Amino acid sequence: MLKTQWIWHQGEWVPFEEAKVHVLTHALHYGTGVFEGIRAYQTPKGPAIFRAHEHYQRLLDSARIYMMKHSHTVPELIGLTQALLEKNQVANLLASAQMDSVYIRPLLYVGYGAMGLNPGNNAVQLMIAAWGWGSYLGDDGVANGIRCKVSSWARIDSRTLPPLAKCTANYANSILAKQEALINGFDEAMMLNVNGMVSEGPGENIFLIKGGNIITPPPSDGALMGITADTAVTLAKELGIEVSYRSLVRDELFLADELFFTGTAAEITPIREIDGRVIGAGGGGPITKAIQAKYADLVRGRCSSHADWLTGIAD
Ligand SMILES: Cc1ncc(COP(=O)(O)O)c(C=O)c1O
Incomplete structure (x- = not known):
């Protein structure tokens, strides 16, 4: 994994190594999280996220299936991802070939609060990270x-x-x-x-x-x-x-x-x-x-x- 510097977590920019959760986070115990895997590649016009709209629509569809309570929208999530790439200077990383492509991982998860199988009113948290990840199957x-x-x-x-x-x-x-x-x-x-x-x-x-x-x-x-x-x-x-x-x-x-x-x-x-x-x-x-x-x-x-x-x- 080729790390970047910043992760969007719980509404703020956090240094990569400091993006942490409480050990009683609901999703950690019961799998109450939905996520996406997205890539951005270098193009003649700079870095571009491939099919961002479809990925974020699927994220919201996954959240809908699990009746997760949140207010995120596709345009907002795309905007956050653009900001993440900007803040992590992904343009330089791609242009200098330090990374061939950037892998983007948004996760919506049920956070710390009540335990037990009912996710209830525990806040749904958002995390978006990016890192350099080569071909998954080599x-x-x-x-x-x-x-x-x-x-x-x-x-x-x-x-x-x-x-x-x-x-x-x-x-x-x-x-x-x-x-x-x-x-x-x-x-x-x-x-x-x-x-x-x-x-x-x-x-x-x-x-x-x-x-x-x-x-x-x-x-x-x-x-x-x-x-x-x-x-x-x-x-x-x-x-x-x-x-x-x-x-x-x-x-x-x-x-x-x-x-x-x-x-x-x-x-x-x-x-x-x-x-x-x-x-x-x-x-x-x-x-x-x-x-x-x-x-x-x-x-x-x-x-x-x-x-x-x-x-x-x-x-
Ligand atoms: C179970 C499963 N099937 C298929 C895919 C391929 O989906 P996509 O092309 O949208 O990445 C993925 C990856 O997200 C997956 O996790």
Whole structure:
């Protein structure tokens, strides 16, 4: 982690090392927090936050699912994020290549007050931090693909924890799957839902390519409505590739021509092997590479379309 200097916490700027909470913070005990992961990249016009509006709308949607009491709005949260990047001199960090991109982490959480399962009137607190974070699944993974294993842990289900909310509690499920994959010598897990359908990775959406078409599981199979996934769908369509949302069984993964993960942290990462079966030629296939290249151009402002997806510090 490449730290920055300041964090926005509980309504003020706090030095990075001093952004602390009480040990009886409700969210620490019961997972009552919702968060986002956003990236800002260097563009010809300076640093730009990628799809800030969609990320903050999803944050507020997550808070709505959990009936969290707060008064934050999307424009206010975007403004705070711009101020955070400004205060941390992210323009210099990116321009001097100290960071390739900046990872932004907003968190709304139920704070210190009453304990017990009812979050009641405990104040909902906001934190927004930023740091330098490279490719989540490694540069080699992005270039040459990663090895995955279908997890013995099923993805959470709407009857247990709402998968469409990015709630901190969900990530206990993701962590179990991730740990299992790493212990067994794989790079990442692939999660099925409780009905045995392919859902997603612990922190990534899954895309399958077969016969030149793209298929990705729908939210009804427990997949988070990923913003990178939506971006990949848009880019694929622009490349003339047909995209459909439908349920996938595990076997279809083995027979795929190409597989890739999408996520703000993982960006576009090819999967070269699943459960010991090599996918395609064993690296990123041509469609994955084409979408990867378009994505890299888009987030870095090298693309003439979708300028509205980039929010500069001063916009
Ligand atoms: C469970 C899960 N699925 C998918 C994603 C990818 O979503 P996005 O592309 O919006 O980052 C994430 C990351 O936020 C995630 O945590």
